[in-house]
Amino acid sequence: MFEGIRILLVEDNEINCEMLARRLTRAGLSVITAADGQQALQMMASEQPALVLMDMNLPVLDGWSACRQARLDAHLKDIPIIALTAHAMETDRKSALAAGCDDYATKPIDFPELMAKIQRLLPA
Amino acid sequence: MSLRRRLTLSLCTILVLFSINVGTHFWGSYARQESMLAYRSSVTAAQLSTDAAQLLENQRQQILVLETLRETTGDMLDAQELADAEADIASIERKLEELGALTSEVTRPQYERLQQAGRYLLDSWLAFYRNFNDPNFDSDIDDPLPFVETLEHLRQLEQRQAFIAAQRSTIIDRTIALTDRITVIGFIATIFLTALLGFFLLRYTKRSLKRLKRGTEQIGMGDLDYRIADFDDRGELGDLAKAFNDMSDKLRRAIEDVRQAKDDADDANAAKSRFLANVSHELRTPLNAIIGYSEMLQDELGDAGEIDRAQFQSDLDKIVRSGRQLLALINDILDLSKIETGKMTLHLETFAAGDILQQVCDAMIPLLRERENRLHLPDWSGLPPMHVDATRFRQIFLNLLSNACKFTRGGDIYLEASHFQRAGEPWLQFIVRDTGIGMDAAQQARIFDAFVQAEDAISANYGGTGLGLAICREYCELMGGHITVASAPGAGATFTVELPATAPVSVHAGA
Numbered sequence: 001m002f003e004g005i006r007i008l009l010v011e012d013n014e015i016n017c018e019m020l021a022r023r024l025t026r027a028g029l030s031v032i033t034a035a036d037g038q039q040a041l042q043m044m045a046s047e048q049p050a051l052v053l054m055d056m057n058l059p060v061l062d063g064w065s066a067c068r069q070a071r072l073d074a075h076l077k078d079i080p081i082i083a084l085t086a087h088a089m090e091t092d093r094k095s096a097l098a099a100g101c102d103d104y105a106t107k108p109i110d111f112p113e114l115m116a117k118i119q120r121l122l123p124a
Numbered sequence: 125m126s127l128r129r130r131l132t133l134s135l136c137t138i139l140v141l142f143s144i145n146v147g148t149h150f151w152g153s154y155a156r157q158e159s160m161l162a163y164r165s166s167v168t169a170a171q172l173s174t175d176a177a178q179l180l181e182n183q184r185q186q187i188l189v190l191e192t193l194r195e196t197t198g199d200m201l202d203a204q205e206l207a208d209a210e211a212d213i214a215s216i217e218r219k220l221e222e223l224g225a226l227t228s229e230v231t232r233p234q235y236e237r238l239q240q241a242g243r244y245l246l247d248s249w250l251a252f253y254r255n256f257n258d259p260n261f262d263s264d265i266d267d268p269l270p271f272v273e274t275l276e277h278l279r280q281l282e283q284r285q286a287f288i289a290a291q292r293s294t295i296i297d298r299t300i301a302l303t304d305r306i307t308v309i310g311f312i313a314t315i316f317l318t319a320l321l322g323f324f325l326l327r328y329t330k331r332s333l334k335r336l337k338r339g340t341e342q343i344g345m346g347d348l349d350y351r352i353a354d355f356d357d358r359g360e361l362g363d364l365a366k367a368f369n370d371m372s373d374k375l376r377r378a379i380e381d382v383r384q385a386k387d388d389a390d391d392a393n394a395a396k397s398r399f400l401a402n403v404s405h406e407l408r409t410p411l412n413a414i415i416g417y418s419e420m421l422q423d424e425l426g427d428a429g430e431i432d433r434a435q436f437q438s439d440l441d442k443i444v445r446s447g448r449q450l451l452a453l454i455n456d457i458l459d460l461s462k463i464e465t466g467k468m469t470l471h472l473e474t475f476a477a478g479d480i481l482q483q484v485c486d487a488m489i490p491l492l493r494e495r496e497n498r499l500h501l502p503d504w505s506g507l508p509p510m511h512v513d514a515t516r517f518r519q520i521f522l523n524l525l526s527n528a529c530k531f532t533r534g535g536d537i538y539l540e541a542s543h544f545q546r547a548g549e550p551w552l553q554f555i556v557r558d559t560g561i562g563m564d565a566a567q568q569a570r571i572f573d574a575f576v577q578a579e580d581a582i583s584a585n586y587g588g589t590g591l592g593l594a595i596c597r598e599y600c601e602l603m604g605g606h607i608t609v610a611s612a613p614g615a616g617a618t619f620t621v622e623l624p625a626t627a628p629v630s631v632h633a634g635a
Contacts, residue, residue, distance in 0.1 A: 016412050023420050086404075086406075088401075088405075106408070107409065107411070107412035108412040
């Protein structure tokens with residue numbers, strides 16, 4: 001059902017990045033990856049993914065800043081972003097949504113739930 | 125002046141005035157009584173004089189009649205008549221004596237003259253009666269001179285006594301007027317002074333109490349800096365003001381203490397919350413890999429077709445590695461908790477520092493490669509052997525080197541080692557230096573505290589529970605050494621560890 005849909009996965013932890021990319025690929029998505037916020041913004045501009053899964057704790061430019069910048073950019077502001085973070089407090093969820101993320105998923109990732117969120121945010 | 129002194133002084137003044145009044149009253153009474161007595165005796169004496177004069181006159185008339193009878197008729201005087209006559213004369217004598225008893229110093233000369241004349245007259249009268257029946261007795265009773273003289277003296281005494289009585293009565297009047305005036309003046313003065321003292325006392329007390337009241341209200345409204353100023357009274361109200369100011373000071377200090385304690389508790393609480401959030405974050409990262417890979421392998425096992433055994437093996441390795449990372453993290457937390465509760469023990473053994481450090485550096489290779497850092501090692505062949513806890517020693521350098529890696533990317537990390545003598549004992553010095561992001565003085569001051577990372581933003585960017593350096597410092601101190609940091613933002617960080625070659629035998633060692 002997700003055939004040919006390209007999403008961007010931004011995650012600096014190698015193991016987690018590889019794991020999630022493989023699972024998303026298995027689900028039929030086409031996955032490209034970035035390891036920091038700066039790189040993520042560049043790839044969003046060049047690749048125009050249908051959706052972004054973004055870790056918040058990133059080197060160089062953190063996820064919150066990357067989200068805010070994306071929302072200010074006319075070319076990027078409509079790309080949905082789902083925040084991925086190991087911060088599980090209510091305030092963390094709010095801060096991610098305040099930064100401009102469309103949704104929020106806590107690590108360890110509940111994969112079926114994440115897929116549901118992706119489906120909800122993908123353009124029909 | 126103190127309130128007690130004011131009150132005492134007022135009371136004393138009132139008492140003195142009152143005493144003067146009472147004294148005046150008693151003196152007046154005494155004086156009146158004295159004068160009254162004298163006046164009364166003068167009046168009685170005047171009465172007596174009149175009586176005596178009357179008796180003398182009567183007796184004279186009787187004797188003149190008897191004398192005429194004796195010369196013309198030759199009548200005899202019987203015993204009864206003689207006794208009556210003697211009694212009459214004795215009564216006159218008594219009157220004169222009574223007069224003498226009433227005589228004061230001032231009328232003494234008049235009385236003595238009367239007594240002399242009276243005695244002569246009465247003696248001659250007595251002789252006349254006793255010798256009445258003797259025809260040979262030649263009486264000179266006709267001679268009026270002694271009688272006139274006696275009456276004259278009696279009159280003089282009477283006049284004198286009347287004069288004295290008048291004088292006394294004047295004195296009484298004057299005394300009464302004087303004592304009345306003194307009493308009234310004293311009474312008015314007492315009332316006036318009492319009112320005046322009361323007014324001043326009331327005004328003083330009211331003013332002082334007003335200031336105390338204002339102070340209490342200010343304190344009550346929360347102005348703990350309010351002080352009752354310029355209270356120059358050294359008495360009770362001054363003491364009260366001083367006690368009030370002391371109380372304000374203590375109250376302010378107590379409230380500051382409470383506020384400080386609350387702030388400290390809040391800080392500690394916030395630090396613990398941050399720590400818990402960080403621990404939660406750190407635990408979730410490896411758990412994410414473990415759960416994710418496990419679920420994925422489950423899915424793949426369910427797929428039809430051949431399983432890629434090499435891929436399967438590599439995925440399982442990742443699960444194991446994440447599990448180990450999780451365990452290490454949990455151990456860190458437990459270690460710190462042990463140190464903090466004083467339950468950490470050291471297991472001392474002899475080893476070559478170089479061997480352990482080499483193992484640590486080997487273990488760092490994957491991380492170094494990941495962060496594209498170069499590690500520069502010293503020549504540690506000349507280092508003396510160490511007798512400390514090898515596991516803790518290894519842990520210190522694992523933490524320092526992984527920190528250096530974490531905060532440096534594409535840079536250089538230097539490990540240096542040397543030895544020196546301190547107080548006759550051999551010591552070793554190890555330096556871990558990086559060319560990473562560095563930190564400012566405020567961050568340096570906090571990084572060794574447990575539950576604290578240099579900044580929450582750094583925690584967000586670089587991960588870590590903030591326990592590594594706290595554990596390093598605790599271990600160094602347990603082994604008798606210390607750890608210091610030198611850094612500047614953007615200029616890398618230099619951690620210096622100094623340890624005695626042999627850990628001192630302390631309460632922790634070898635237990």
